[in-house]
Amino acid sequence: MKAVISGSFDPITRGHVDIICRADRLFDELVVGVAVNSAKNGIFSMEERVDLVEAAVAGMPRVSVAPVEGLLVDFCADQGADVIVRGLRFGGDFDYELQMAHLNKSMSGIETVLLPAGREYGTISSSVIRSAASNGGDVSEFVPEAVARALRAKFPTVRE
Ligand code: ADP
Numbered sequence: 001m002k003a004v005i006s007g008s009f010d011p012i013t014r015g016h017v018d019i020i021c022r023a024d025r026l027f028d029e030l031v032v033g034v035a036v037n038s039a040k041n042g043i044f045s046m047e048e049r050v051d052l053v054e055a056a057v058a059g060m061p062r063v064s065v066a067p068v069e070g071l072l073v074d075f076c077a078d079q080g081a082d083v084i085v086r087g088l089r090f091g092g093d094f095d096y097e098l099q100m101a102h103l104n105k106s107m108s109g110i111e112t113v114l115l116p117a118g119r120e121y122g123t124i125s126s127s128v129i130r131s132a133a134s135n136g137g138d139v140s141e142f143v144p145e146a147v148a149r150a151l152r153a154k155f156p157t158v159r160e
Helices: 014-026 046-056 072-079 093-108 126-134 145-154
Strands: 002-007 029-035 063-068 083-088 111-116
Touching: 002 014, 002 072, 014 029, 014 046, 014 083, 014 111, 029 046, 029 072, 046 063, 046 145, 063 072, 072 093, 083 093, 093 111, 126 145
Parallel strands: 002 029, 002 083, 029 063, 083 111
Antiparallel strands: none
């Protein structure tokens, strides 16, 4: 079975990598769909986000990465994917994910599988990483090495 895991990955965190690794064990093929980022406080361009996700999944041969430009369900149909995978963190994710799962199911019949966030990563979000890094914080514990490097290049005040 082929699955799509979608998100804006601005930037990809160790929480995302954990979900991707676990989904990789559950499905035959996995496509990481990098969505256009509608957040006003985005940091990385689509090209940079795709490159950073590719670096993070380099050791996973069944995982591919592609940009998502329109509706996620259309992307899934183009990819021939049967399932959408999303991670579920503590607190606020559930209501939103349930709405999206129902909407995507109504629009195309596709099912969504929600994987619980890893215990170590359930409170990490790309938005707190963006906010800490842009103010000079060292977030290297929470992101893959290539992301830590890219953040230091973008914000030279980031401490090591
Ligand atoms: P979006 O921009 O759609 O919110 P994100 O890039 O923030 O997407 O996240 C993509 C997916 O990864 C979502 O399903 C989200 O719940 C999940 N996710 C984000 N951070 C974590 C984490 N720390 N642990 C597990 N799943 C996560």
